[in-house]
Amino acid sequence: MIRGLLVHLALVLLVATAKAQAPVADADRAALQRIEALVRDFERRGLPADLLRAKIAEGAAKGASQTRIADAVTLLALRVDSVARVLAPSVSVPELHAGAEALSVGVSALSLRSLRRAAGRRPADPYFLFVVRLVRRGVTPEQALHAARALISRQVASNTLLAIADDLARDVAGGMSPAAALHDRMTRLVGGFGPGAVTTGDAPGVGGAQSAKGKP
Template sequence: MIDRASTACVAVGIALLMAAGPLEAQSPSSGRMSALTRTTIDRLVDSLTVERLPGDAIRDKVAEGVLKGADDARILAAVRSLASRLREGRQLLGATASDDELKAAASVLFAGVEPAAIARLVDTQRRRGVASLTMPLTIVAELALRNVPIDLAVSSVESLLRRGARDGELSAFRNTIERDLQQGRTPRDAVSAGMRSTLNGLGRTPE
């Protein structure tokens, strides 16, 4: 049986790779960064580490950029944007947020979710006495990046949290939506079906 925490970490990793935006491919020779760019990135990672933010997220984004042959300017823009979202995530989630939660917050912010909506998800989860925000934030980001309207992505996950859904139910909700989207359903229809299925599993009825 797959460990739920491991599943969440994998999902965060997938969302985070998308969270700085696509790094456009350049010529193969541009895959080698200049010494100045490497120094700039090292300083950024060091700065994030001092701030207790996950500098490894920056390293991962750089590796992605190099692999795709992005030029130095594109890589620097991507990592600076990611660093900004990690810092904003810290402000939204608080000093005790884990690295995985901060990465998930960065993904959500890139997806276009407003800080106020993130704050509502944080408040809903914490009122339940549940520590981790990784799975709820990750699923909102993934749904938004799959063309589910942002307000619908947020409200559906928030509703499930209020009704007591745990990481396993949230993961099943996401999987149902992904399956239905692959079968040609519209995002709204897929979310509606996912809500019915998940709430039935919880022994509840949709709002």
């Protein structure tokens, strides 16, 4: 609740600051209108508008321009919308958030759907975040997805996923290549871990909005 109030306050302050400028630049006014329209659209559709408000607060804290904040919020909204559509009809807020993060590092929406199906009744967001953390350490999306599927098949607990990602980060920092570090960690855990088949749906970057990167 406190976080929600803070991000709401950030949005109010952003709007108030822009309105206090005399005159408000056309670009700033247009940016504010875009932001407000996106938030209203999410609220109308039952999507988590707090994700957008958090992005607004992040941009404001960094001192980003209103236009840049609007661009970042628009990109996030596109990603969340893509995840909501591909995981419909039922998707949790954590899955939307984690799925949007996965799209931002180059994982395709179709791969998220495949991973969600593999997870069955278990929440998919821990596996999405596992993939995100691996990709950010230099593992390819294909390798990260293959590892996630192997862990799903072994019903590995979510806290173990985080431990694997942390161990891999230390291995990479110590000089191992991301691929070698992943192979070593996965072989120890599940045994016989090798390169996985990559289907069209696993290829990163299916659709511009799904693979685009950018933050305020």
